[in-house]
Amino acid sequence: MSNNTITLTGVAATEPRHLVTADGLQISSFRLASTPRRFDSAEKKWNDGDTNWFTVTAYRQLATNAAESIKKGDRVLVSGSVRVREWESEESKGTTVEVEADAMGHDLTWGTTQLTRQPHKADAASEPPTI
Amino acid sequence: MSNNTITLTGVAATEPRHLVTADGLQISSFRLASTPRRFDSAEKKWNDGDTNWFTVTAYRQLATNAAESIKKGDRVLVSGSVRVREWESEESKGTTVEVEADAMGHDLTWGTTQLTRQPHKADAASEPPTI
Amino acid sequence: MSNNTITLTGVAATEPRHLVTADGLQISSFRLASTPRRFDSAEKKWNDGDTNWFTVTAYRQLATNAAESIKKGDRVLVSGSVRVREWESEESKGTTVEVEADAMGHDLTWGTTQLTRQPHKADAASEPPTI
């Protein structure tokens, strides 16, 4: 089990980068800007909170379809799990917050979509990635 | 706060029904069939579990866009909250399990989508419905 | 994958029933009343919504510990997945809405808890049940 589940909405802040590993695994990732709405009890209205930034990563068929579908600026809905990774290079170090997507789509709150079905290997996609 | 949050994927088993109340509130709803994959420890493989049936309901702009976008048979991703309602008529009684959607989209695990943005009243959509 | 994930809070409306199957599988279940708070835009305040009723079911060590810990009236937090089951007997038929718990605990919003650790077979509990 993944141990954490997250669902979030936001704006794709970059075009998805798509690559295929030497083993044939498709991977796509893009940056997502997610801005909460907060209710201000004093002013009795909703305001924008601070934007949270995530790297969204998808694998296999979802990676390929997301790369073909999602453009910079699109509103999306993503569900999956969070990975927090510390990294260190010779010059610098930092933290990456990654959402590994189990499913995602354009958020219909903000537009309409036309679907084109793609061939799908059900078994491969239903198993957790083993990378 | 909604007190429960659910995220689910499945197949739209009906076309969305769309209506506008006398007060001008847009409402759409459709039936969603959601079939889990379960890992069989004995057989060491993933099998289909029993299908769970939900009524998905959306309000406002999300209702209008969902009704225009989602067709029977489409794979979708929905996030929102669950309402369990007991109902009783003269002849019969039963239980309805409704997911009130905060966001939804075509699930890109199964296809690609082309987005058309729609005008959006941010404030109205961000507030919880007051029906 | 479970295909749906739900997290909810509410009040245990019954004492947990605990049983062990002939195969040695521990199962506990209780009824949970979950009442949302809704923001009323007109009145500019939070009100109670209609209560949603769920049957919460747990397996294995979680079942045993829940049965020992949770009393009728306790506030709890549950995460897991929803199963919607239609049933029919000779006299009647209906729908059961069950949350199969992956984890749960007393909700610390409403009280303090003292923990007693219990021996745990990690592998068994981490695998999805195969019932």
Place this chain on the structure above:
Amino acid sequence: MSNNTITLTGVAATEPRHLVTADGLQISSFRLASTPRRFDSAEKKWNDGDTNWFTVTAYRQLATNAAESIKKGDRVLVSGSVRVREWESEESKGTTVEVEADAMGHDLTWGTTQLTRQPHKADAASEPPTI
């Protein structure tokens, strides 16, 4: 709306720090180590994945009760929303991944708990914090 919802389990890796602001707002926070279990298709078994680290923060009554209840090493279940914050001081910069808890409790998968109810101001706790 919070725009993201997360539910996670893990081990409290520090004792909660508890403070009260000049305005009387109670805040508690602790570090949570959350280690996923991943299914290895080749080996056909579950393995530990890499640990994800989060700072869990709670406000108001939940903060006070969590600080009294949770000890370093306890297994907990948390639901809330994620905030990703970039920070910079004169000497250094970094990223903090914070889960703002709406509810939390000891995870009954790993032990039993005894509850002591605490007086509760329902309205205050039900509103989103306005900090």
